[in-house]
Amino acid sequence: MxxxxxxxxxxxxxxxxxxxxxxxxxxxxxxxxxxxxxxxxQIDLTIGRGEFVSVVGPSGCGKSTLLKCIxxxxxxxxxxxxxxxxxxxxxxxxxxxxxxxxxLLDWRNVxxxxxxxxxxxxxxxxxxxxxxxxxxxxxxLAGYESRQPWELSGGQRQRVAICRALIQDPAxxxxxxxxxxLDALTRDELNLELQRLWLQTRKTVLFITHSISEAVFLxxxxxxxxxxxxxxVETIAIDLPRPRTLDARETPVFGRSTSRxxxxxxxxxxxxxSR
Amino acid sequence: MSHTxxxxxxxxxxFVFWEVAVxxxxxxxxxxxxxxxxxxxxxxxxxxxxxxAAYTVGACLLGFFFALVLGVLAAIGIVYSRVLESTLYTxxxxxxxxxxxxxxxxxIIWMGTNLSSKVAISMLIALxxxxxxxxxxxxxxxxxxxxxxxxMRARPLQVLWKIRFPSALPAMFAGMKVAISLALVGAIAGExxxxxxxxxxxxxxxxxxxxxxxxxxxxVLLGILGTILFYLVGIAERILVPWHVSQRGGNVxxxxxx
Ligand SMILES: Nc1ncnc2c1ncn2[C@@H]1O[C@H](COP(=O)(O)OP(=O)(O)OP(=O)(O)O)[C@@H](O)[C@H]1O
Ligand SMILES: [Mg+2]
Numbered sequence: 001m002x003x004x005x006x007x008x009x010x011x012x013x014x015x016x017x018x019x020x021x022x023x024x025x026x027x028x029x030x031x032x033x034x035x036x037x038x039x040x041x042q043i044d045l046t047i048g049r050g051e052f053v054s055v056v057g058p059s060g061c062g063k064s065t066l067l068k069c070i071x072x073x074x075x076x077x078x079x080x081x082x083x084x085x086x087x088x089x090x091x092x093x094x095x096x097x098x099x100x101x102x103x104l105l106d107w108r109n110v111x112x113x114x115x116x117x118x119x120x121x122x123x124x125x126x127x128x129x130x131x132x133x134x135x136x137x138x139x140x141l142a143g144y145e146s147r148q149p150w151e152l153s154g155g156q157r158q159r160v161a162i163c164r165a166l167i168q169d170p171a172x173x174x175x176x177x178x179x180x181x182l183d184a185l186t187r188d189e190l191n192l193e194l195q196r197l198w199l200q201t202r203k204t205v206l207f208i209t210h211s212i213s214e215a216v217f218l219x220x221x222x223x224x225x226x227x228x229x230x231x232x233v234e235t236i237a238i239d240l241p242r243p244r245t246l247d248a249r250e251t252p253v254f255g256r257s258t259s260r261x262x263x264x265x266x267x268x269x270x271x272x273x274s275r
Numbered sequence: 276m277s278h279t280x281x282x283x284x285x286x287x288x289x290f291v292f293w294e295v296a297v298x299x300x301x302x303x304x305x306x307x308x309x310x311x312x313x314x315x316x317x318x319x320x321x322x323x324x325x326x327x328a329a330y331t332v333g334a335c336l337l338g339f340f341f342a343l344v345l346g347v348l349a350a351i352g353i354v355y356s357r358v359l360e361s362t363l364y365t366x367x368x369x370x371x372x373x374x375x376x377x378x379x380x381x382x383i384i385w386m387g388t389n390l391s392s393k394v395a396i397s398m399l400i401a402l403x404x405x406x407x408x409x410x411x412x413x414x415x416x417x418x419x420x421x422x423x424x425x426x427m428r429a430r431p432l433q434v435l436w437k438i439r440f441p442s443a444l445p446a447m448f449a450g451m452k453v454a455i456s457l458a459l460v461g462a463i464a465g466e467x468x469x470x471x472x473x474x475x476x477x478x479x480x481x482x483x484x485x486x487x488x489x490x491x492x493x494x495v496l497l498g499i500l501g502t503i504l505f506y507l508v509g510i511a512e513r514i515l516v517p518w519h520v521s522q523r524g525g526n527v528x529x530x531x532x533x
Contacts, residue, residue: 096426106518116437
């Protein structure tokens with residue numbers, strides 16, 4: 001009954017304030033040999049302005065592909081995507097991505113890596129530099145400005161990549177498993193920091209993850225995808241008050257949401273206890 | 276730098292072995308002069324040797340410089356243009372396997388016996404490795420990095436200058452290290468064919484008059500100059516590409532040991 005409520009709410013969702021609108025999106029990859037992969041099939045999704053939406057799903061179900069289509073760095077096969085009411089034909093303005101890998105440039109130190117988009121946009125360096133320092137401090141890397149990327153730990157590198165996305169002050173932040181390669185402790189820490197940042201700035205966030213509990217912890221809504229073809233099976237609203245503490249993960253609402261998603265995975269043949 | 280010390284030790288060892296071998300076998304100096312005899316030969320007229328060496332090195336450096344400029348420009352064209360890739364690059368790659376030294380006499384006919392023909396031969400021989408390695412480097416950019424720059428709405432020239440060029444530098448230096456040695460080969464080849472000056476000319480004329488110590492003096496000078504030129508490229512690499520894995524100091528670990 002509670003589950004029915006959760007899904008019912010998610011449908012009414014956030015009409016009217018759409019930041020990202022996706023309707024009947026299809027995306028095929030064609031290999032040189034002519035084999036066609038249906039990476040995405042008939043995706044409908046609306047993301048409200050200031051909303052935090054996560055996407056979970058098995059590996060290869062098209063999560064990264066969906067993100068690349070929204071970002072305008074992959075062509076779509078069918079359907080349409082609007083950002084700010086405008087169809088996406090190239091990377092939209094006011095959008096930034098945190099990629100699955102941190103991809104820092106080895107020939108630039110920490111601060112210059114963060115400044116890269118500023119240089120591309122030819123914005124004045126002075127104020128941006130001050131903002132870059134603030135962001136570093138905010139994310140716990142004060143004093144790391146002139147370190148080289150290879151001198152950083154995996155978690156520190158990913159923080160720098162997050163700063164590089166945030167310096168553009170994007171209204172829309174797309175994050176592709178940004179914490180996938182981190183240990184559980186660092187991940188918890190960055191989850192808290194991300195929530196704090198989001199509460200301060202209220203950016204629209206699309207957050208891709210493998211972790212069900214991370215998705216539930218961070219999100220207003222969790223989109224569950226299935227593979228072959230890549231499609232959305234369900235969208236679940238997370239009704240937990242903010243700011244959420246790590247202890248929120250022990251609450252019944254949290255447990256109901258995660259087990260609901262887990263059962264959807266089981267329905268796809270994943271996470272079954274095979275003993 | 277323990278590597279430099281190893282190189283110096285090996286070289287000193289080589290010359291000592293050469294010296295001892297010549298004394299032990301009492302080889303006549305018109306077959307194999309001892310290093311001390313070669314050194315005396317150079318010391319007998321250092322200014323004369325310096326003049327010839329300067330000519331050869333000048334031809335080599337000019338050839339290398341033009342090969343670098345033309346090669347990098349060609350590589351950028353090849354990477355950005357389908358047409359250039361399927362014409363120029365295909366041509367360069369298939370011509371690369373022919374021995375370009377064989378073309379040296381042609382250049383003398385076309386351009387005369389002056390410096391310009393040596394520079395041209397030197398450039399031609401050095402050009403290939405620079406073009407091929409620069410193309411390789413410009414292309415080997417991480418596709419994720421290109422996605423990132425696209426998402427930041429970077430302009431093509433910004434991507435070339437801020438992304439492709441720096442990530443190509445390690446490969447470019449690999450090409451330049453080969454090219455600088457080849458440029459020297461080209462300069463000498465040109466002098467062998469026709470010249471009145473240069474270490475190649477010294478070798479050729481001394482050989483004709485059986486002045487074997489002089490031949491060896493020129494060869495030893497060429498060896499020293501080639502080594503210095505190669506190290507200069509290495510120093511430039513260390514200055515311009517300090518971030519590359521092969522250049523990082525600190526805890527890189529033992530490659531040969533353990
Ligand atoms: N460039 C490409 N060319 C061909 N097929 C591709 C390409 N990129 C992705 N695919 C295919 O599309 C499908 C979806 O890939 P995608 O990277 O979007 O998955 P994902 O959900 O992000 O997986 P993961 O969680 O492992 O990152 C996969 O079957 C993949 O093999
Ligand atoms: Mg992915």
